[in-house]
Every structure is written in structure tokens, then in C-alpha cells.
Amino acid sequence: MxxxxxxxxxxxxxxxxxxxxxxxxxxxxxxxxxxxxxxxxxxxxxxxxxxxxxxxxxxxxxxxxxxxxxxxxxxxxxxxxxxxxxxxxxxxxxxxxxxxxxxxxxxxxxxxxxxxxxxxxxxxxxxxxxxxxxxxxxxxxxxxxxxxxxxxxxxxxxxxxxxxxxxxxxxxxxxxxxxxxxxxxxxxxxxxxxxxxxxxxxxxxxxxxxxxxxxxxxxxxxxxxxxxxxxxxxANVAMNKKGYRNVDEVINQGMTALSPEEFETAAESTGALILDTRSNGEFAKEFIPQSVNIGINGDFAPWVGAMIGDVNQPLLLITDKGMEEEVVIRLSRVGFDNVLGYLKGGIEAWKTAGKETDQVDRISAEEFKERLKVGESVVYDVRKESEYEAEHVEEAYSRPLASINDWIKDINPKEHFFVHCAGGYRSMIAASILQARGYRNFTEIEGGFKAIAETGVPKTDFVCQSKVMKA
Incomplete structure (x- = not known):
């Protein structure tokens, strides 16, 4: 046995x-x-x-x-x-x-x-x-x-x-x-x-x-x-109970290589969401406007499910070279079968074609320390509540990424704010969603709370997370 x-x-x-x-x-x-x-x-x-x-x-x-x-x-x-x-x-x-x-x-x-x-x-x-x-x-x-x-x-x-x-x-x-x-x-x-x-x-x-x-x-x-x-x-329960498309068909469809012109046309004609799966550092430097960044090197599939929600949403992919099939497979694992294809040549091909790119205002933790004005600056911490309760930047607000659809509507677009998570993965997801919805008056912090904690920025006293696991 x-x-x-x-x-x-x-x-x-x-x-x-x-x-x-x-x-x-x-x-x-x-x-x-x-x-x-x-x-x-x-x-x-x-x-x-x-x-x-x-x-x-x-x-x-x-x-x-x-x-x-x-x-x-x-x-x-x-x-x-x-x-x-x-x-x-x-x-x-x-x-x-x-x-x-x-x-x-x-x-x-x-x-x-x-x-x-x-x-x-x-x-x-x-x-x-x-x-x-x-x-x-x-x-x-x-x-x-x-x-x-x-x-x-x-x-x-x-x-x-x-x-x-x-x-x-x-x-x-x-x-x-x-x-x-x-x-x-x-x-x-x-x-x-x-x-x-x-x-x-x-x-x-x-x-x-x-x-x-x-x-x-x-x-x-x-x-x-x-x-x-x-x-x-x-939706996943329904697929498991009722049945679903053969996974090979899903993969073959998702592996459709699109030129920049075909990619742009598909995005405009289908209402597809552009999902950029590169690292948060690469995404921050340049990305296709309106893209959402959820990096493949992280809790990719669960965050796709949590952020996008609708498994029938058409998707167009930006990936690192050679990662196209891996991304399509991981999406299929959580029921996102409607991948229309990926951008052949990635972001470099997009730029070569003379297409517009965007970027995120990202700064280091050290620069955050210099710019932070305690009592004046607004800081959004998008980690889980249990992480926030364990330790956080003094006077920061808890704004968990998972509930961004609830708190995004309360943002004052005229008021600048800083946003961070634990290491940069989740805060870049948040940053991409914010910019896709027209919010630009913010700065994301590279390295997240892990980097911030090493700078001397005022923090609350640490509390063992096992005591705050309710979150």
C-alpha cells in the first residue's frame, strides 16, 4: 500500500x-x-x-x-x-x-x-x-x-x-x-x-x-x-455538482496568442478584464491602462476568485514569457474558463506597437518614513484584520483587500493616502483596482509592512496573531 x-x-x-x-x-x-x-x-x-x-x-x-x-x-x-x-x-x-x-x-x-x-x-x-x-x-x-x-x-x-x-x-x-x-x-x-x-x-x-x-x-x-x-x-460548487467544460478545451482557448492590435480589439469588443499576472514590481513600472494585477507568484487563484468573483467574466492575460499555460491552468482550477487569449510578446510587444502604458506611484519604505506626517497623513493597511490587529503603523486605517468593494466608495479622491500590505503583493492588487476605477491620488509602499517595520516608523505594540484569529 x-x-x-x-x-x-x-x-x-x-x-x-x-x-x-x-x-x-x-x-x-x-x-x-x-x-x-x-x-x-x-x-x-x-x-x-x-x-x-x-x-x-x-x-x-x-x-x-x-x-x-x-x-x-x-x-x-x-x-x-x-x-x-x-x-x-x-x-x-x-x-x-x-x-x-x-x-x-x-x-x-x-x-x-x-x-x-x-x-x-x-x-x-x-x-x-x-x-x-x-x-x-x-x-x-x-x-x-x-x-x-x-x-x-x-x-x-x-x-x-x-x-x-x-x-x-x-x-x-x-x-x-x-x-x-x-x-x-x-x-x-x-x-x-x-x-x-x-x-x-x-x-x-x-x-x-x-x-x-x-x-x-x-x-x-x-x-x-x-x-x-x-x-x-x-459558482465552483455549481460546477462541481453540475459539470463543466473539458479542461483541455479551456486550455486551448486560453492559449490563443493575440497581437497588440488583436488584444486591444478583443478588450474593447468583449468587455474582457485585462489580468496582468506579472510581479508587483514589474507591474508598477508599466502596464496596460485598466489592467488588474494579481501576480502568479502568490496566492493567485484564490485572489482572482475573491477579486473578480464572476467566473464567466471574459479575461485577457498579460504574463511573463513561458507562463501563459500555467496561468490558464491555475485559472481553470477555480472555474475561470473564459480566457480569450494572451498578449503575444507581453508588455514589450505592447510598447513596441506604440500603445499607451500606465504606472503606479510606488515609493520605498524609507521614503514613506520621510513623507509620513503622523496625525496628518492617511494610511490604508490592506492586510487581513488579524494582521492589522497584531501590529500596524500608528493611526493607519484597516482596509482589508478582500472588502475593497465596500470601502473604495468611501475614499475622498481629493485626499492623498498611502497604501500597503505585508510585502507588496496585495497592495499592488489594490492599487491596480483603485486606478482602474479612477482613483489616482495615492502612493503604494514597496515591501509593505515588513519593510516599514525596519524604518522606525511609529507602530503599535505587537500582539500575537493567535490571539486575534477571529479575523
Whole structure:
């Protein structure tokens, strides 16, 4: 028996590959299925099952394309009702895989079809659980995403989650390995550990949710401090439940190379959003007017989902040379399938064609120190509230990037302000959105709070972030 975790850091997502005696199973596969096919061929094994822990909200699973490619059936737990052929398993149903078994443990709460899969080894011993979004390391799945579909409140769903954990998960042995669907950085939880594998025994000790004295306390703890879910979550659930376009078609369309003239015409005629995926430093120097910058070297796909929201929005891409396909694939993982193409030759081709460019007013942290007038200057901190509460520039305002659509309308365009994040990634996203919407009376700070903290700019006293994790 072999278990392999296939972890995708930019999504904080774990898929799993299990092999025993020439048969394989894959749990919660990503959208692009080619790597799985290559893995199966390399090992010379047959894919017998595709297990889905639930209808994912934060990414589009590869279950449908993988089933079409391999003939392996898709398996969901009880209560699932997808609009494609699959096996809806019963609670405690057992599936044999080579010399091992995979047992269905229905664990509703995050969603009502949420299911944990228990791996039983060749000797009949409980070996591991693939807990999906039911149990994370350090946290449990948020119970507010399925309220509408389940016709329940988040408190009622949290109650179901408590029962699932106490009756199905906690009785398992301490040496059982926990393989969750997500790690730190995912919006599906609020307090996840950076580790991606642990023992259940350790989680029983350190996981705050598993150490509540009763159901009422558990419900209060897991529902406290939940931020609104990203706008794209509902669309991803629908795609996972109803089906979607073949990923190869999506990639082929997105890989359409456009000349500067074709690119400009497409932007004007389709209402496409120009998404520039270069680094924030390169973007700041020169970019196509009205572009939005979300760098590929960061939490790219989740921020695209959070900032753009509408997965049907037509997109035109600016990328670093050779990164075009990678960008299209990452967009497809979160359901953004309507990429019309990319600018061939990038920003250099645009300039060579004599097209207009724009830039962001960016300064160093040292220059910010010189220009900052405490009590007069306006500073917007676009980090998460928990980061802001831990430590921030004195008299700075908390303006989280995730809620920019709420606070942007309150900006006084006549009043200059500074904007920063932790390191420059999120503040450049904010800067690009601000300029695209006509706000230009601001200055972005290179290097963010990390650089500012080294300059002697007055700051509040540091407070451990673990004490302010409600944000």
C-alpha cells in the first residue's frame, strides 16, 4: 500500500493517491487530470475509484474529466445529488482497493454530503482518514457555506459537524493519520496549521474545535469570526455538482496568442478584464491602462476568485514569457474558463506597437518614513484584520483587500493616502483596482509592512496573531 499526498500550495489543497496491488484511487483531484494519468501509467496501475469528500467551493475538481479518461466511477457520500453519473455511497459502505479497504464515514456539517474516507490497511487496521473539509489540522470546516442549499443556519450545520466529529472521528485510534483537503491559507477554515499531515491523537490535543466542553461551546467557537466567503465559491460548487467544460478545451482557448492590435480589439469588443499576472514590481513600472494585477507568484487563484468573483467574466492575460499555460491552468482550477487569449510578446510587444502604458506611484519604505506626517497623513493597511490587529503603523486605517468593494466608495479622491500590505503583493492588487476605477491620488509602499517595520516608523505594540484569529 502506498499513500501519496499531492499538495498544491497556491490553493492550499491536498489531493490523494492510494495504490494497492495494481489498483489505485484518487481523492479530491484537481482540475487538470494529465498529471494523474501520467502517475497511473508510470506505476502501471488501474484507477478503480475517484472519491469526492464533498462539493468543493474553493476549486473545481477534476472528477468528471478523470472519470471520462479512465472509466473509473466517481463516489460521493450520502445526500449527494450531482447531475452526472456517480455512486452515491451509503454510510459505512466499504470499497475494496487491492489488499486494502476504504470505508465511507458520513460526516455532515461543513456540507450535508461531506464524507470522510477511512483507509483500512492489509491487516484490517485503521490507517488514515481523508477528512475533506470536515477536519483540518488545527481547525474544522466552516459551517456557513452550505446554509442555503441545506436550508439550515450556520449554527444548525455546526451542530451537525459536532455530532459528526464526536461520533465518527473522535472514537478512532490516536495513531490514525489525518489527511485533510486543505491547509493554512485556505478560505475554508480560519485557524489551520501550516503542516499538511498529522496524527489524530495530536489533533485531539491541539485542535481548539475538538477541545470544546460541549456542543453549545463548539457551535459558538467555530462560528465566531467567520469572514464572508469569497464571491466565486457558489459558482465552483455549481460546477462541481453540475459539470463543466473539458479542461483541455479551456486550455486551448486560453492559449490563443493575440497581437497588440488583436488584444486591444478583443478588450474593447468583449468587455474582457485585462489580468496582468506579472510581479508587483514589474507591474508598477508599466502596464496596460485598466489592467488588474494579481501576480502568479502568490496566492493567485484564490485572489482572482475573491477579486473578480464572476467566473464567466471574459479575461485577457498579460504574463511573463513561458507562463501563459500555467496561468490558464491555475485559472481553470477555480472555474475561470473564459480566457480569450494572451498578449503575444507581453508588455514589450505592447510598447513596441506604440500603445499607451500606465504606472503606479510606488515609493520605498524609507521614503514613506520621510513623507509620513503622523496625525496628518492617511494610511490604508490592506492586510487581513488579524494582521492589522497584531501590529500596524500608528493611526493607519484597516482596509482589508478582500472588502475593497465596500470601502473604495468611501475614499475622498481629493485626499492623498498611502497604501500597503505585508510585502507588496496585495497592495499592488489594490492599487491596480483603485486606478482602474479612477482613483489616482495615492502612493503604494514597496515591501509593505515588513519593510516599514525596519524604518522606525511609529507602530503599535505587537500582539500575537493567535490571539486575534477571529479575523
Amino acid at each position: 502506498r499513500v501519496e499526498q499531492i499538495y498544491t500550495g497556491c490553493l492550499a489543497q491536498g489531493a490523494y493517491y492510494i495504490v494497492s496491488n495494481g489498483e489505485a484511487a484518487i481523492i479530491d483531484p484537481l482540475r487538470e487530470v494529465k498529471p494523474y494519468i501520467e502517475l497511473l501509467e508510470k506505476d502501471g496501475v488501474k484507477l478503480k475509484y475517484i472519491f469526492e469528500t464533498h462539493f468543493h467551493a474553493d476549486f473545481v475538481s477534476g472528477h468528471i474529466d478523470l472519470s471520462a479518461e479512465t472509466g473509473a466511477p466517481i463516489i460521493y457520500g450520502p445526500n449527494a445529488a450531482p447531475e452526472f453519473d456517480c455512486i452515491v455511497a451509503e454510510d459505512n459502505q466499504v470499497f475494496e482497493l487491492g489488499a486494502v479497504k476504504i470505508k465511507v464515514l458520513h460526516t455532515p456539517g461543513h456540507t450535508m454530503e461531506s464524507t470522510t474516507y477511512l483507509l483500512i490497511d492489509e491487516n484490517g487496521k485503521d490507517h488514515a482518514i481523508f477528512s475533506g473539509d470536515t477536519l483540518f489540522l488545527g481547525d474544522v470546516g466552516r459551517p456557513d457555506l452550505a446554509q442555503k442549499a441545506a436550508s439550515m443556519t450556520q449554527e444548525q450545520l455546526a451542530g451537525h459537524l459536532y455530532d459528526s466529529l464526536m461520533t465518527k472521528i473522535m472514537p478512532l485510534a490516536d495513531d490514525v493519520i489525518v489527511y485533510p483537503a486543505h491547509g493554512a491559507g485556505s478560505a475554508c477554515g480560519k485557524n489551520m496549521m501550516k503542516e499538511t499531515v498529522d496524527t489524530l491523537g495530536n489533533q485531539k490535543k491541539v485542535n481548539y474545535a475538538l477541545n470544546q466542553p460541549n456542543k453549545e461551546a463548539f457551535v459558538a467557537a467555530v462560528t465566531d469570526g467567520l469572514l464572508p466567503p469569497p464571491a466565486y465559491f457558489g
